[in-house]
Amino acid sequence: MIKYNVIVLAAGQGKRMNVGKNKQFIELLKEPLIIHTLKKFIQDKWCQNIYLVINPNEQNQMEELIATYQWQNQITFVPGGKERQESGYNGLLAISEEQQDMVVMIHDGARPFVEEAHLHELAHAAKEKKAALIAVPVTDTIKRKKGDRIETLDRSTLWAAQTPQAFDYQLIKEAHEQAKATDYLGTDDVSLVEALGEPVDIVQGTYQNVKLTTPEDIMRAEMILERQEEK
Numbered sequence: 001m002i003k004y005n006v007i008v009l010a011a012g013q014g015k016r017m018n019v020g021k022n023k024q025f026i027e028l029l030k031e032p033l034i035i036h037t038l039k040k041f042i043q044d045k046w047c048q049n050i051y052l053v054i055n056p057n058e059q060n061q062m063e064e065l066i067a068t069y070q071w072q073n074q075i076t077f078v079p080g081g082k083e084r085q086e087s088g089y090n091g092l093l094a095i096s097e098e099q100q101d102m103v104v105m106i107h108d109g110a111r112p113f114v115e116e117a118h119l120h121e122l123a124h125a126a127k128e129k130k131a132a133l134i135a136v137p138v139t140d141t142i143k144r145k146k147g148d149r150i151e152t153l154d155r156s157t158l159w160a161a162q163t164p165q166a167f168d169y170q171l172i173k174e175a176h177e178q179a180k181a182t183d184y185l186g187t188d189d190v191s192l193v194e195a196l197g198e199p200v201d202i203v204q205g206t207y208q209n210v211k212l213t214t215p216e217d218i219m220r221a222e223m224i225l226e227r228q229e230e231k
């Protein structure tokens with residue numbers, strides 16, 4: 001067993017979802033999205049602590065929700081920042097020194113379908129290689145546009161990045177600090193390790209581990225949940 005801590009990012013606004021509230025509170029088959037995501041880690045014996053990064057204006061709402069599941073002892077609330085990257089860094093700073101020897105995962109609160117087997121594979125990869133992510137091979141033919149010409153990229157080398165992404169604590173903290181110092185804003189956390197010139201391992205996940213980003217994703221997510229509940 002590889003023990004790990006997880007930072008779950010839930011402090012965004014969900015602008016692309018366009019439902020007038022943070023998408024973490026959208027109900028999927030009667031339970032909020034963030035609850036579906038947290039369950040994956042609450043149920044995993046390898047997961048030691050959950051750091052839930054939230055918008056401070058939503059703290060009461062989030063605390064009340066978590067209290068109904070009686071998970072208060074397993075979850076530490078952390079205030080989020082303006083950008084996803086800042087929220088991740090705040091999560092890292094909330095991890096006490098005694099906990100820093102453990103692998104740390106960073107996960108989108110809006111990705112509720114990660115599988116336990118992949119969490120374990122990822123924890124092993126991060127322990128061994130210091131940085132790893134779950135990703136899937138790209139299935140589309142990808143073009144790069146350069147002026148009035150386009151080129152076709154070699155699909156066999158392309159991966160779609162997902163979360164969780166998992167790290168040695170000191171490495172990801174250093175990567176965030178360098179990104180801050182150089183004003184680099186990435187769309188994920190492994191890109192900050194890439195910028196340090198360090199290697200990153202890929203654990204192949206599933207196409208089902210989607211992030212709910214736009215309204216079309218809600219119906220797809222409910223279909224996945226229904227299928228899982230039938231099993």
Ligand SMILES: Nc1ccn([C@@H]2O[C@H](COP(=O)(O)OP(=O)(O)OP(=O)(O)O)[C@@H](O)[C@H]2O)c(=O)n1
Pocket residue numbers: 009010011012013014015016017023024053080081082083084085087088108109110111211212213
């Ligand atoms: N300042 C931010 C921005 C994002 N997130 C979290 O990072 C995850 C992935 O980001 P994204 O899908 O972009 O979520 P939002 O920022 O909420 O969506 P949008 O970009 O459409 O506003 C989400 O779980 C979101 O809550 C965060 O914790 N803090």
Ligand SMILES: C[C@](O)(CO)[C@H](O)COP(=O)(O)O
Pocket residue numbers: 108160161162163187188189211213
């Ligand atoms: C971290 C991430 O979920 C990996 O796919 C993603 O990069 C988040 O940002 P996005 O702007 O929604 O792609």
